[in-house]
Amino acid sequence: MAxxxxxxxxxxxxxxxxxxxxxxxxxxxxxxxxxxxVVEIETAKSLVELPSPFAGVVGELLVDEGNTVDVGTPIxTVDVGTPxxxxAAPDDISSQVATPKDxxxxxxxxxxxxxxGGRTSVLVGYGPRTTSAKRRPRKESGSSPTxxxxxxxxxxxxxxxxxxxxxxxxxxVDEAEPAAPARDVSxxxxxxxxxxxxxxxxxxxxxxxxxxxxGVDLTAVTASGPEGSVTRDDVMAAAxxxxxAGETRPPYRDYVRAGSEEREIRTPIKGVRKMMAQAMVxxxxxxxxxxxxxxxxxxxxxxxxDRLRTNREFAGVKVSPLLVLAKAxxxxxxxxxxxxxTWDDAAQEIVVKNYVNLGIAAATPRGxxxxxxxxxxxxxxxxxxxxxNALTATAREGRTQPAEMAGGTITITNVGVFGVDSGTPIINxxxxxxxxxxxxxxxxxxxxxxxxxxxxxxxxxxxxxxxxDGAMGSQFLADVARVLEDPATALLW
Numbered sequence: 001m002a003x004x005x006x007x008x009x010x011x012x013x014x015x016x017x018x019x020x021x022x023x024x025x026x027x028x029x030x031x032x033x034x035x036x037x038v039v040e041i042e043t044a045k046s047l048v049e050l051p052s053p054f055a056g057v058v059g060e061l062l063v064d065e066g067n068t069v070d071v072g073t074p075i076x077t078v079d080v081g082t083p084x085x086x087x088a089a090p091d092d093i094s095s096q097v098a099t100p101k102d103x104x105x106x107x108x109x110x111x112x113x114x115x116x117g118g119r120t121s122v123l124v125g126y127g128p129r130t131t132s133a134k135r136r137p138r139k140e141s142g143s144s145p146t147x148x149x150x151x152x153x154x155x156x157x158x159x160x161x162x163x164x165x166x167x168x169x170x171x172x173v174d175e176a177e178p179a180a181p182a183r184d185v186s187x188x189x190x191x192x193x194x195x196x197x198x199x200x201x202x203x204x205x206x207x208x209x210x211x212x213x214x215g216v217d218l219t220a221v222t223a224s225g226p227e228g229s230v231t232r233d234d235v236m237a238a239a240x241x242x243x244x245a246g247e248t249r250p251p252y253r254d255y256v257r258a259g260s261e262e263r264e265i266r267t268p269i270k271g272v273r274k275m276m277a278q279a280m281v282x283x284x285x286x287x288x289x290x291x292x293x294x295x296x297x298x299x300x301x302x303x304x305x306d307r308l309r310t311n312r313e314f315a316g317v318k319v320s321p322l323l324v325l326a327k328a329x330x331x332x333x334x335x336x337x338x339x340x341x342t343w344d345d346a347a348q349e350i351v352v353k354n355y356v357n358l359g360i361a362a363a364t365p366r367g368x369x370x371x372x373x374x375x376x377x378x379x380x381x382x383x384x385x386x387x388x389n390a391l392t393a394t395a396r397e398g399r400t401q402p403a404e405m406a407g408g409t410i411t412i413t414n415v416g417v418f419g420v421d422s423g424t425p426i427i428n429x430x431x432x433x434x435x436x437x438x439x440x441x442x443x444x445x446x447x448x449x450x451x452x453x454x455x456x457x458x459x460x461x462x463x464x465x466x467x468x469d470g471a472m473g474s475q476f477l478a479d480v481a482r483v484l485e486d487p488a489t490a491l492l493w
Contacts, residue, residue, distance in 0.1 A: 002079055002081050003079065003080050003081030004059055004077050004078070004079050004080075004081075005054050005056075005077065005078050005079075005080050006062075006074035006076070006077050007038070007052060007053065007054065007074065007075060007076045007077070007078065008071075008072050008073060008074050008075070009041070009069055009070070009071050009072065009073050009074075009075050010050070010071065011071045012041075012043060012048050012050070012402075016043045016071065017070060017071055018043075018068055018069060018070050018071060019041040019042060019043045019048075019068065019069065019071070020041060020042045020043075020066065020067070020068045020270065020271065021039060021041055021063050021064065021065050021066065021067055021068075021069065021075065022039075022040040022041055022042050022047065022065065022066075022205075023039070023040045023065055023208065023212070024038070024039050024040075024061055024065060024076075025037050025038050025039060025040065025049070026038045026039075026058050026076075027058065027061070028058050028059060028060055028061065029057065029058060030057070030058045031056070031057055031058075032052050032054070032055060032056065032057075032058060032078065033052075033055050034051075034052065034053065034054065034055045035051040035052065035053075036051060036052050037049045037050070037051055037052075038050060038051070038052045038058075038076060039075065039076065040205060042271050043271070047205045047206070047398065047399075049205070052076075052078065054078040054080050055078075055080065056078045056079045056080040056081070057078065057079045058076065058077075058078055058079075059076075059077035059078060059079050060076070060077045061075070061076055062074050062075050062076060062077065063075045063076075068270070201218045201219055201221075201223075201230060202223070202225070202227060202228055202229035202230065203218055203229055203230040204229070204397065204399075205398075205399075206232070206397065206398045206399075207230055207231065207232050207234075207235055210232060210235050210236075211230075211235045214235065214236075214239040215239070216235050216238045216239050218230055218235075220238070221234050221235060221238045222234060222238075271367070272364075272367035272368075272369065273367040275367075276367040276368045279428075279429045280426050282429055283426050283427050283428070283429045284426050287343070287427055287432075287464040287465075287466065288464065288465040288466060289424070289426065289427060289462050289463075289464070289465070290462065290463055290465045290468075290470070290473065291424045291425075291460055291461065291462045291463075292460070292461050292470075292473060292474060292477055293422060293458060293459065293460045293461075294458070294459050294477055294478065294481045295456065295457070295458045296456070296457060296458075296459065296481045296484055296485050297445050297447065297454045297455065297456055297485055298321065298440060298455050298456065298457050298484050298485065299454045299455040300485065300486055300487060301321055301324050301455075301484045301485075301487055302321065302440065302455045304324060304487050305319055305320065305321055305323070305324060308323075308381075313382045314382055314385055317382070317385045317386055317389055318385075318389050319385055321437075321440060321457075322360075322388065322412070322414055322437065323381070323384060323385050323388060324483075324484065324487060325412065325435075325437055325480070325484065326358060326376065326384060326388065326412060327381060327384060327483070327490065328479075328480045328483035328484055328487075328490070329358070329410070329412065329435060329480055330356055330358070330376060330377045331479070331483060331490055331493050332476050332479040332480045332483070333356055333377070333410065333476075334377070334493065335475075335476075335479055335493060336472055336475060336476040336479070337352050337353075337354070338350075338352060338467065338468060338472055339410065339432065339433050339463065339468055339472065339473070339476045340352065340353050340356060340409050340410050340432075340433075341353060341432050341467055341468075342409075342430055342431060342432055343432065343464060343466050343467050350467045353409045355375055355377060355378075355409070356375070356376045356377040356409055356410065357372045357373065357374050357375070357376065357407050357408045357409045357410075358372055358373045358376035358408075358409075358410065358411070358412065359371065359372040359408035359409075359410065359411035359412070359428055359431070359434075360372070360373070360388065360391055360392065360395070360411070360412055360413075360414070361411055361412070361413035361414070361425075361428075361434075362391075362392065362395035362396065362400075364395060364396065364398045369395055369398075369400055369405065370405060370408060370411055370428050371391050371394070371395055371400045371404040371405055372391075372404065372405070372407065372408035372409075372411070373387045373388070373391060374407070391404070408428055408430065408431055409431060410431055410432070410433050410434070410435075411425075411427075411428045411431060411433075411434040411435070412434070412435050412436075412437060413425045413434060413435070413436050413437070414437045415436060415437070415438060415439075416437050416438045416439035416440060416457065417439075418439075419439050420438060420439060421438040421439055421441075421458050422436055422438040422458040422459070422460045423436050423438075423460060424436075424460065424462060425460065425462050426462065427462055427463070427464060432463060432464040432467055432468055433461060433462065433463040433464070433468065433473070433476075434461075434462050434463075435459060435460070435461050435477075435480065436459065436460040436461070436462070437457070437459060438457050438458040438459070438460070439457065440455050440456070440457045441455070441456055441457070442454070442455065442456075443456040457484075459477060459480060459481060459484075461473060461476065461477045461480075
């Protein structure tokens with residue numbers, strides 16, 4: 001006897017209202033297990049792979065790939081009345097957090113749930129990286145914030161899935177009449193989906209999405225990544241070698257390709273880019289921004305960076321000037337806690353945070369994301385270096401989790417990596433200050449009364465003038481500059 005359950009699109013984090021179906025991982029007629037990945041979706045905050053709360057046979061895919069649907073809309077039906085069919089028990093949720101198999105090293109984990117303190121309009125990416133490359137573990141007791149948030153999100157997802165489907169969207173199943181035969185979708189598999197070969201191709205979600213956008217068949221791509229995985233470069237090389245390659249275009253950032261004959265190219269505003277635009281507009285027209293600059297000699301900081309790179313405490317960890325800047329900012333916050341605050345308009349209060357969740361703005365092909373390091377002020381320098389490495393690596397891959405986006409208190413944006421001297425950054429929503437770090441250049445500088453070639457950079461601080469006045473902002477920026485000019489100053493604070 002057929003017992004059909006409908007899987008509703010859940011809210012996978014922080015009150016999201018809709019999501020786009022990126023790719024189905026199953027087809028009608030497939031037998032699935034509880035917690036098996038069935039679909040990949042893109043929200044305004046991330047790409048997420050959703051597990052099934054049911055075990056049974058896939059009945060119908062209710063939403064086509066590329067369509068956007070509201071949270072709570074049924075997207076797939078599963079016949080749990082077949083032998084082995086079952087529904088995930090709520091008390092067994094903790095053991096169902098999706099983890100990649102050994103031969104599926106590129107699969108991300110589930111994204112985390114909302115962080116304490118309510119929703120913050122920030123931008124996000126994907127889950128933690130799991131590859132053959134080894135990263136030094138964070139030095140902390142108990143489970144990591146990522147693990148805890150993933151379990152929390154999984155519980156919310158499973159609870160959402162267990163609700164009774166709405167009568168309007170529930171498929172009409174007559175128990176006395178056998179279900180219609182499942183249609184064969186093997187011929188309908190879009191380019192770039194590894195299901196077309198009947199075997200799984202190792203490729204990260206962003207790479208698979210790029211392949212679909214460029215019309216590249218992953219099964220025909222020569223893989224050069226770890227464990228035979230397909231990389232972004234592999235896809236781009238295949239796209240350029242394909243006939244008519246000049247007529248295709250990647251999404252988002254590369255709006256116009258060289259040699260394109262199109263006069264205009266329209267790209268839908270959705271997902272992370274849509275959220276980024278809303279957040280930036282809200283911040284720019286809500287908080288009165290003030291920006292101040294300072295140009296400093298960072299020769300001693302660069303010398304310190306060189307010494308740290310050879311220190312065994314930092315073995316296997318990338319050390320950059322950004323690490324010293326992050327530590328300098330944390331020390332300056334300790335001296336000027338009013339900078340690490342937020343304006344609560346509803347309560348008409350200024351909320352000073354006695355902790356530093358340090359945000360690092362990162363540009364990705366899908367838009368700007370601002371993950372943050374929780375309790376960065378409690379970390380020793382090696383721990384902070386490891387956290388920065390992990391944060392930037394996952395952000396570049398577009399796999400940062402929503403829990404890592406929420407709750408930021410102050411942000412650094414590093415435009416120096418693009419060879420830019422400085423800028424006037426927009427404050428991340430929910431915060432009151434953002435520090436811009438420019439390129440470090442060899443420049444003539446008066447040092448010890450003589451002109452010499454020194455390492456010089458520029459810092460720019462944008463702050464909310466409602467709660468940070470000019471004096472506080474200037475003193476904070478000056479203290480950050482003092483540490484970068486002479487890192488030994490940190491011993492005095």
